[in-house]
Amino acid sequence: MKNSPIFQLTLARLREFMREPETVFWVFGFPILMTILLGIAFREKPADKIAVDVQDGAYAADAESVLQQFEVFKVTRCPESTCRLRLRTNKTDLVVVSGAGSSAAFDYLFDPTRSESLLARRQVDDRLQRARGRQDAFATSDREFKEPGGRYIDFLIPGLVGMGVMMGGLMGIGYVTVDMRIRKLLKRFLATPMKKTHFLIGIMLSRLVFLIPEATILLVFAWIAFGVKIYGSIVSTAFLILLGSFAFSGIGLLIASRAKTLEAVSGLMNMSMLPMWILSGIFFSSSRYPDVTQPFIKLLPLTALLNALRAVMIDGASVFTQTGPIAVLVVWGLMTFAIALRIFRWQ
Amino acid sequence: MPKAIICRQLYKQYPGKLPVDAVNGLDLEIETGECFGLLGPNGAGKTTTIEILEGLLDSTRGDVEIHGMKWGQSDDDIRQILGISLQETRLSEKLTVLETLTLFRSFYRQGIVPTEALARVSLDEKLGARVGKLSGGQKQRLAVACALIGDPKLLFMDEPTTGLDPQSRRQLWDIIREFKETGRTVLVTTHYMDEAERLCDRVAVVDHGKVIALGSPRELIASLGGDHVIEFSLIHGNSLVRDLKTLPTVQSVRQEDNIFSLSVSELHVALPALLDHLRHSNLELADLSTRHASLEDVFVTLTGRHLRDGLSTS
Numbered sequence: 016m017k018n019s020p021i022f023q024l025t026l027a028r029l030r031e032f033m034r035e036p037e038t039v040f041w042v043f044g045f046p047i048l049m050t051i052l053l054g055i056a057f058r059e060k061p062a063d064k065i066a067v068d069v070q071d072g073a074y075a076a077d078a079e080s081v082l083q084q085f086e087v088f089k090v091t092r093c094p095e096s097t098c099r100l101r102l103r104t105n106k107t108d109l110v111v112v113s114g115a116g117s118s119a120a121f122d123y124l125f126d127p128t129r130s131e132s133l134l135a136r137r138q139v140d141d142r143l144q145r146a147r148g149r150q151d152a153f154a155t156s157d158r159e160f161k162e163p164g165g166r167y168i169d170f171l172i173p174g175l176v177g178m179g180v181m182m183g184g185l186m187g188i189g190y191v192t193v194d195m196r197i198r199k200l201l202k203r204f205l206a207t208p209m210k211k212t213h214f215l216i217g218i219m220l221s222r223l224v225f226l227i228p229e230a231t232i233l234l235v236f237a238w239i240a241f242g243v244k245i246y247g248s249i250v251s252t253a254f255l256i257l258l259g260s261f262a263f264s265g266i267g268l269l270i271a272s273r274a275k276t277l278e279a280v281s282g283l284m285n286m287s288m289l290p291m292w293i294l295s296g297i298f299f300s301s302s303r304y305p306d307v308t309q310p311f312i313k314l315l316p317l318t319a320l321l322n323a324l325r326a327v328m329i330d331g332a333s334v335f336t337q338t339g340p341i342a343v344l345v346v347w348g349l350m351t352f353a354i355a356l357r358i359f360r361w362q
Numbered sequence: 363m364p365k366a367i368i369c370r371q372l373y374k375q376y377p378g379k380l381p382v383d384a385v386n387g388l389d390l391e392i393e394t395g396e397c398f399g400l401l402g403p404n405g406a407g408k409t410t411t412i413e414i415l416e417g418l419l420d421s422t423r424g425d426v427e428i429h430g431m432k433w434g435q436s437d438d439d440i441r442q443i444l445g446i447s448l449q450e451t452r453l454s455e456k457l458t459v460l461e462t463l464t465l466f467r468s469f470y471r472q473g474i475v476p477t478e479a480l481a482r483v484s485l486d487e488k489l490g491a492r493v494g495k496l497s498g499g500q501k502q503r504l505a506v507a508c509a510l511i512g513d514p515k516l517l518f519m520d521e522p523t524t525g526l527d528p529q530s531r532r533q534l535w536d537i538i539r540e541f542k543e544t545g546r547t548v549l550v551t552t553h554y555m556d557e558a559e560r561l562c563d564r565v566a567v568v569d570h571g572k573v574i575a576l577g578s579p580r581e582l583i584a585s586l587g588g589d590h591v592i593e594f595s596l597i598h599g600n601s602l603v604r605d606l607k608t609l610p611t612v613q614s615v616r617q618e619d620n621i622f623s624l625s626v627s628e629l630h631v632a633l634p635a636l637l638d639h640l641r642h643s644n645l646e647l648a649d650l651s652t653r654h655a656s657l658e659d660v661f662v663t664l665t666g667r668h669l670r671d672g673l674s675t676s
Binding site: 018019020023024026030031034035199202203204205206207208362 | 416417418438441442444446448450451452453454456457461464465466467468469470471508512
């Protein structure tokens with residue numbers, strides 16, 4: 016075991032990695048930093064007040080006095096031109112206009128495509144109607160439900176884990192391999208009886224080993240700092256992360272298989288990562304893209320990884336329900352590894 | 363004793379707009395147990411030749427046999443008995459010397475332990491040092507240790523001492539000699555004539571991808587007809603060439619710019635005769651020196667060029 020070339024190649028890579036402080040920070044520190052920043056930006060906070068303008072008019076004072084009784088509203092009284100300007104520039108959600116008729120009625124002026132305006136319209140109408148004597152058909156009461164899982168941070172963490180797997184696989188393998196080619200170390204290895212597959216497997220294995228602390232640190236940090244839980248099985252989560260790393264290591268090898276300079280491999284890596292950064296749903300759901308593009312997006316390895324990870328981590332689904340994404344990852348990994356082995360430039 | 367290396371009618375053409383014939387019909391037979399040198403200027407095809415023999419490059423045409431085995435048929439068996447030091451390899455700087463050797467050892471079915479390889483290249487005390495902290499000479503010795511780790515029968519060294527200080531060069535020569543003394547074969551390429559003279563049992567002088575002379579350094583130098591070289595230059599004029607050849611024991615005369623080189627077999631006869639000749643002709647010497655003939659002279663005699671010049675002057 017100790018003298019097996021795969022073990023020694025993997026060990027050599029791990030040692031080189033651990034002795035490079037910059038890479039250690041990049042791999043372990045960067046995802047945590049990102050989690051902290053995004054966690055702060057999207058932290059839980061009380062719902063914003065509803066901004067309502069009351070336009071000068073016959074019943075303006077009446078409406079203003081009613082609405083001001085409620086904390087939830089931020090009421091502003093202003094003339095028509097000001098109200099319209101404030102509505103257009105998004106300073107207010109709704110304008111209450113005194114009705115034209117003699118019966119004390121109101122018109123609501125708002126943009127129906129803005130969800131805050133729709134909410135404001137319902138809230139304001141409800142308060143004003145009740146003030147004029149409308150009775151509820153039955154009594155209701157509000158109870159709070161605060162279970163983590165649906166928050167943005169819960170969505171984000173699997174995204175960041177997947178992003179780490181992608182970047183680690185591509186950059187961790189791409190730069191290192193091309194660097195070894197430039198240093199003619201690959202050629203030197205080729206001059207020994209070393210098996211080419213052993214070398215490639217060693218590089219991939221070392222990636223998988225880095226991943227264990229990398230993903231663990233991120234997941235534990237998210238759990239302690241933001242209470243992000245894994246609802247499904249931890250073993251399934253680990254399996255998916257390793258499978259994803261396998262797929263991206265293969266892609267990393269393929270990208271690095273011919274490049275002769277660091278600039279070339281860096282360009283190729285960015286070109287491969289860009290579509291996944293944008294389309295695969297690290298920061299927002301990939302379902303926002305049009306339906307016709309979905310089959311393509313789902314074939315991207317990062318989409319497959321993130322969908323499966325979120326299904327297991329957030330929805331608590333069994334890994335066995337994720338055969339589609341798993342198949343995508345397996346095919347990517349095997350295919351790229353096989354092609355890389357075939358076209359790999361050793362010198 | 364079987365031949366260590368046989369190579370017949372080797373050709374290598376690099377494709378391109380103007381195809382380059384790096385190796386152009388090269389023949390070699392290297393005996394087991396000898397230290398054989400490929401000597402030639404930069405660009406002569408030495409590295410291409412050695413890399414074909416090492417199985418790192420495919421030849422365009424020609425046969426290569428390494429201890430009776432052929433590339434493409436028993437690659438793994440050949441690699442198990444080869445030790446190779448490439449012209450430039452930068453080993454991983456973050457690994458220690460011992461870790462590097464342990465890694466290389468894992469590729470071979472059998473070999474020597476890392477500490478023994480280090481002892482052979484006198485690098486024992488650097489066992490735990492990072493490769494990045496080694497000096498140029500130490501790095502080169504580590505590269506040789508990596509070549510020795512599989513206990514090879516045949517050692518290939520491409521320009522092993524280029525860029526090293528004189529002391530490191532001598533250390534490396536000692537390592538190679540010790541290896542040879544165990545009855546194994548060394549093939550070394552170099553463009554240093556002194557290296558070839560001191561290290562090699564036989565030398566093939568390579569130019570334009572062909573062997574243009576073959577033999578022991580002694581034999582090659584003897585083929586010039588004179589063991590000594592007289593070099594001189596004059597303050598005025600340079601029309602003496604015909605007369606110089608008639609001087610006693612002068613074998614050949616060469617003129618480059620204003621410097622005359624005489625290859626002579628008996629210095630004590632030729633030198634006074636030359637001085638008399640100059641005095642009679644009323645020619646004033648600007649400079650005169652004598653030295654032993656070297657492989658450099660062999661190369662210059664054969665090609666009219668110096669080893670260091672490379673192909674630029676051809």
